[in-house]
Structures are given as C-alpha cells and as structure tokens.
Amino acid sequence: MARPATATDTVPQTEIPSAPPKLIVPLGRGSRGKSWWARWAVERAQSQGRxxxxxxxDRTNPTLSSYFDxxxxPPSADDRDVREWLATFIEAQIEQRFxxxxxxxxxxxxxxxxxxxxSxxxxxGQHGIQPVAVHLLGPDADDLAYLRDVETDNLFAPEATILIFNEALVPLHRTPRAAFTETVQAHPxxxxxxxxxxxLVWMPRLEPAQDIDTRRLTFAAAEASQVKDGQTPIGPWKRQQIATWRRAMETAFAPVADWLP
Structure with a gap:
C-alpha cells in the first residue's frame, strides 16, 4: 500500500491557479457509483490538462489505483491511520494548492x-480550498440517509454541492424519471x-460499463479500443455507445463544470 501524502512529495510544485483548488468528495452508500463518477471526473480533468x-x-474496495498513476x-485501514493521513493530505493541499x-x-x-x-x-474555506460535496443517489429513499446526515447542522454542506441521480441504478423495466420521482425526488x-x-444532475446509464470495468480501462481508451495485452477488443457498437455516453456526460455536467476538477 502506498505511503500517505506529505507536504513535500504529494505532487510536483506548480504555479497557483487563478481558481481556488478544490477538495472534491463523492459521498453516499456503497455501490452508488462514487468511484465510477470519480474516474470520469479525474479522466476528464487530465484530458483537459488539469x-x-x-x-x-476506500477501505473496502480501493480501485482507483487500477486506473490512475x-x-x-492511507498506510492502513485503521481509523487512526486514516485520520492522520487525511490531515496530512489536506495540509499538503493547503501548502501546494492542488x-x-x-x-x-x-x-x-x-x-x-x-x-x-x-468545522x-x-x-x-479559510485556507482557500473550495470543498465540493458530490452525492451519488439511486432511486431508493435509503440513499438519502447520508445526505440527510451531512446536511443536518451544516455538517458537510458546502455551497458547491452536486446531487447526482445515477440512472444506472434504475431497474431496466423502469424509466429513470418515474423511478426517481416516486422516491427520492419527493423527499423533503x-x-x-x-x-x-x-x-441536481442526471447521470446517464452506460450499457457497456462492465466491459470497461473488467478490463480496467479509462473511458477514452475503451472508446478507442486500446485494450491491454491479452484482452479482447471492445467492438464498434459498444465503442459508439461509450462515445455517446461521454458526450452526454459533458452535457449533463455542464451546469456544474466550475465545481469539477
């Protein structure tokens, strides 16, 4: 397991950008699409030179190391190690402005x-870091429990808060609009x-998602059929679905683009 970030070696030294650096935190229950969304957001930023x-x-299913360098x-899954690691990470972010x-x-x-x-x-905010809360939600009222908890008493309720309705969590026999309207969308x-x-952002379903996940590919690589050694290439039909999904994601998240990495 990689060692925790430090104030001197987390990232290379760079110039301070004009926009404030962000700490973006996907939130919610397990299997709601937090890591999936993080993969898309980070890949998008990197492709645009940021x-x-x-x-x-993620102490139960750390997967991002399979997609990014x-x-x-944290050095371990122990609460004490994670807390110390997170404190060090945020201090490094304050100093290095990433x-x-x-x-x-x-x-x-x-x-x-x-x-x-x-607090x-x-x-x-006092140190010039913009917190961004990103809540991944399915059409289940229980998905709102984490949102309710962090919104209560402004526990973690920054101005930049994105609520994502993940259409991939809707059963195939239901339409996303009906599924969400009857449950979470009506909740106070x-x-x-x-x-x-x-x-609020509606995140579209990507049908060949499993084809990408099993190959541990970036979305751009999957669209370009750039599979790893020994893997079966993704066919043109599914590659077109991936291309269409990536364009739909850009459209869906355009209203919150300033809050993305």
Whole structure:
C-alpha cells in the first residue's frame, strides 16, 4: 500500500491557479457509483490538462489505483491511520494548492467525524480550498440517509454541492424519471438541499460499463479500443455507445463544470 501524502512529495510544485483548488468528495452508500463518477471526473480533468491528485481512502474496495498513476492511499485501514493521513493530505493541499479528489468507502463515517470536529467546510474555506460535496443517489429513499446526515447542522454542506441521480441504478423495466420521482425526488431533504443552492444532475446509464470495468480501462481508451495485452477488443457498437455516453456526460455536467476538477 502506498505511503500517505506529505507536504513535500504529494505532487510536483506548480504555479497557483487563478481558481481556488478544490477538495472534491463523492459521498453516499456503497455501490452508488462514487468511484465510477470519480474516474470520469479525474479522466476528464487530465484530458483537459488539469492536474488532479487522487486520494483513495476506500477501505473496502480501493480501485482507483487500477486506473490512475500516483494515487495516494492511507498506510492502513485503521481509523487512526486514516485520520492522520487525511490531515496530512489536506495540509499538503493547503501548502501546494492542488485540487484533490477524495474517494471514501460507501457510508464511511470518518468524514462525518472530522467534519464535525474540525468545522471542515469553514476550515477549508479559510485556507482557500473550495470543498465540493458530490452525492451519488439511486432511486431508493435509503440513499438519502447520508445526505440527510451531512446536511443536518451544516455538517458537510458546502455551497458547491452536486446531487447526482445515477440512472444506472434504475431497474431496466423502469424509466429513470418515474423511478426517481416516486422516491427520492419527493423527499423533503432533497428539496431543502436544492433550495440552499445545491445542483441536481442526471447521470446517464452506460450499457457497456462492465466491459470497461473488467478490463480496467479509462473511458477514452475503451472508446478507442486500446485494450491491454491479452484482452479482447471492445467492438464498434459498444465503442459508439461509450462515445455517446461521454458526450452526454459533458452535457449533463455542464451546469456544474466550475465545481469539477
């Protein structure tokens, strides 16, 4: 396992950008698409020439190291190690002024504890880091539990908050609009969060998602059929589906582009 980030070696020294660096944290229950979305967001930033530090603190299913180089991870899954590692990571971010994507395990409680103890949103803002909360939601009312918890008493409720309805979690026999309208979209916590300035995004389903995951490919590589040695190439039909999905993602997330890495 990689050693924790330090203030001197997390990323190469770069010029301070005009926009504030961001700490982007995908949140929610397990298997809601947090790591999937993080992969897309980081790949998008890198393809557009923006450097992003990927911090993988998912203690049950750390996968981002399979897709990106130089991913930083805690030295162990122990709470004490993760807390110390996260503190060091944020201090390095404050000093070096880089944007980071922090991937936590589904329902991990450590962010809630640190957010409460440190007044994390205010702390980051005081040091010129923009916190971005990204909630991945399916059409299940229980998916709103984490959102409710962090919104209560502004525990981790930054101005930049994205609520993502993940259409991939909708059963194939249902339409996404109907599935979400009948459940989470009618819940008071969703309306309250939107009323305070959060933005809602519908994330489209990608049918050949499993073809990409099993090969551990980036989306761009999958679209270009750049498979690894010994892998079966992805056919032209599915590559076109991937290309269409990537364009749809750009359109869907255009209203929150300023909050992305």
């Amino acid at each position: 450097e992003v530090v990927v911090a993988d603190a 130089d991913v930083v991870t 944007t980071g994507v922090l991937d936590l395990g589904g329902g991990d409680l450590i962010l809630k504890r640190i957010a409460r103890e440190m 994390l949103v205010d702390f980051l 916590i969703l309306a309250k969060t939107l009323d305070r300035g959060a933005k």
